[in-house]
Each structure stands twice: as structure tokens, then as C-alpha cells.
Amino acid sequence: MAMGDDGTGTAVSRSDRDDDRHEDRAARHDDGAHDDRAARRDEAVRAAVEQGLLGPATPIVGLLDVTGIRESAARLRAAFEAVVAPGTPVLHAFAVKATPLVPVLRLLHEEGIGAEVASPGELALAQAAGVPPGRTVLDSPAKTPAELREALELGIAVNADNPQELARIDGLIGSAAGRSPLGLRVNPQVGGGAIEALSTATETSKFGVALRDEGARAWVVRAYAERPWLTRLHAHTGSQGVPLPLMARGVAETYALAEEINRHVGRRQVDTIDIGGGLPVNFASDATTPTYAQYARLLRETVPGLFDGRYGLVTEFGRSLLAKHGTVVARVEYAKSAGGRPVAVTHAGVQVATRTVYVPGAWPLRVAAYDAEGRPKQGPPVVQDVAGPACFAGDLLAEARPLPLLEQGDHVAALDTGAYYFAHHYAYNSLVRPAIHGFAPDGRGGVAFATVREEQSLAEVVAESGGAHAGSLTTLGASSRR
Structure with a gap:
């Protein structure tokens, strides 16, 4: 391999320089991409x-950029295709928990993306979207016998969370053995990120088998030796707030365990590593x-053996x-002032941005202002x-935010809300779930919309609140009071 010098006296391979040039081009492309977005x-x-x-009758709506979703899926696929061995x-x-909407899952399926589900409801959504069992992975720390039985019958991949669940699978596999790829989730205990609630590889995380606990690693190796049908290993270090090097370290620990298991059993029993998402x-x-390309390259540098073709890969990205x-x-319903500070009272608050309202320091959102015609203000x-509609003082989408002065009839947009926001409704004050529409160019210089989810009706609110059982x-x- 040809080597050069990077100007600091450090040897640089031609492939490294090619990678750097590729990332520079990708960065420039992304600059244009986010401008387009x-x-x-x-x-x-x-x-x-x-x-x-x-408008006045529909004062809140969710919008999904179909072009952007397609581009995101393509970048994910390309990032890992660039680092894995051919044929991997x-x-x-x-x-699915990130955006549990059937049309979104169908779109992603058509773009080559499967589904990771963590409940019967999420599995039902994936099935409704047409995602095949062979492209579905079931993860959950609390799977019931019925959930496990259904997954095994369908041939869905299952990652067991703990020894008791693995023992339950022992009793269920029977004739279904070999239909579902089966694995075990482990916790590499490499530490947490900036948001504790989303750090899943801490010392006391509720997920997986904690590898550094006394006797745990030996138990995992023994569990695989006793079960030739255990062929996968799964770990997920965390998501928002977890730095890439820590994520890569979690993957490296999981890879090292797979190598140890295979050495112990004397064959390549673990043939697939599920690196989670995050x-x-x-x-x-x-x-x-x-970017996905940055993460994939870091993984290749940190865990080169994972990409030499001996292991299949599963990822579980969401957000x-x-x-x-x-x-x-x-829509801005009213514009007022309190203590000398302007307040725009809108229809977007805790019901669509629950994490932001309750934990704004960890989950801040960018807010954009638009006028009554929908043009940038x-x-x-x-x-x-920027206040929401719920009846408590803390229902603020943004506090002390510099924006063009919002007036009655203007519009406020909460940006970057395609995951964990409008698809996770919080029914405070029995506020209805807003409609969601996908959009794309109409081919004539305009915008075409398609309904993803209709606005919830008041009748549906009453039904969900026990309306059929009023008495x-x-x-x-x-009778006992008579």
C-alpha cells in the first residue's frame, strides 16, 4: 500500500487519503443537502x-419530508456498504419506536430498511407496513411467552435480554428451532453519555446481561456452548448524548465477546453481531x-475484524x-405579554414535545417563525x-427565544421533530393527536401532500377515555347500598 506524509511527519496511506477526500466531498454534499432540506x-x-x-380549523399539523427520508436511508446503506467486505x-x-407510523415503515421498507420492534404493537405496525419477518428483529426487556411464541413461529429474529428469558426460549423453540435467528443481548458496561435516561451501557442499565458482573461473562460463553442455535450477539450502548467513541467501544466489547465464544466452541457459531443504533x-x-459515514469509518478503525466478512451485521437506527x-x-392563537416579555400562545406544546417541555435542557428544539401565509417571518x-396549549405554566416549546415578533395568525415550526415527537402523543388536557402529512415535489414546481395519519376526532378521544363504559x-x- 502506498504511503505518504500528512505534513506532520505521520505516514498516511493512500486509502486513508481517499477516505479523507471522500468525507470532504460528503461534507460538502451535506452542506447542500441541508440547504435543500x-x-x-x-x-x-x-x-x-x-x-x-x-389554518384556524386545523391549527397544528405534522409534516414529513419524503425526499429527505429517502436520502437518509440511502446514506445509511452507502455508509456501511463502503466498509464491509463484499458479500457481507x-x-x-x-x-419503530422512533416513528411508529405505518406509511413511514412502508417507505423505509421500500428503501431497503427493515424493522426493529419492541412490543406487540410495534410488530403489528411492521406487519401492516409489509415488512417481512426475515427483515424484522424483536428486542424488548419484557417479552411474554405469547410474544416469543409468535416471533418464533413467524421466523423473526429474537434477542433474549436475560437468563430467564433464554430459559423461556429453551422451552418454546421445539419445532421452531432454526426458523428464527436467535441471540442474546449483553451490556458491555462501558459507561454513559450526557443523557442518563438514554445511556444503556451503564453499570446498572436494565438492558441485557451485564458482562462485568461477577460470573456473567463466563455464563454467557457457557450459554452459547450449550445452545448451538444461539448465533447472534447484540448490544446497544445508547443514543442521544452518547459520543461516537463510546458507541464504538461498546461494539468493540461485543465483538471481542463473539470472538471468545467462537474460540471456546471451536467454530463460528456466532455469525452475526447486532450493533444497535443510537x-x-x-x-x-x-x-x-x-453522519453514518463517519460512524461506519470509526467502527472500521476501532473494530477492523468486524468488517472482514466473517460476521453479518444488524443495525437498529431510529432517531x-x-x-x-x-x-x-x-398556528399562533394569541400574542400577549407577561412581565414585559412577549408570549406567543400556540397549539404545539407538551402533547407533541413532551421531553422538550419537561426536560428542556436535554431536549432543546429549534423553532422557526412563519407568517400567516406560511412564509418565513x-x-x-x-x-x-413560545407557549403550548396545555393548562400548566411550564408548557413552553421555547423560552426566551430570539425570533421575529410573533403575532396572532402567524405560525411556529418545531424543527427536527420527525422522531419521538408528533408520533408520540401525550394526551394532556385530552388534546387531540394532530394530522400528519408527507410531502414531496409535485413535478410542476409545487408541493404534493399525502395523509400519513388523520387528525384524531373528539369521538375517538371519548372512546379512548371509556366513553362506552360511562355508567x-x-x-x-x-345493589349493596339499597
């Missing part, structure tokens, strides 16, 4: 107002950082695939609050 978003907001999807089986399984998202700007391609847009920045409590025990 912002332009598409602006056009979609204006078109949503013009076409009546957003790779399954990218979207973490690529963090930049919520500070439209730029996509870090990083969808976050940048969703926008919640809400102009004017000098004014420090103001059940008043009649309970009535």
Missing part, C-alpha cells in the same frame, strides 16, 4: 397553509452531524433516520416565549 421545509409550510392543511449480509432495521442527532442546526425530516407546525429578533362505576355495587 430547509428550502423544502419552507415550501411545504407555505403550501400547507395555501392548501388548507393548516447487512440488515438495517429501523427502530447515532446522535444535531438539534442545533440543519446540518446532519455526525437519526427520521428526526431531520419532520416538522410540527402550529421577517423582522428583527425579539426575545419571546360502569355508578352501577358498581349499587
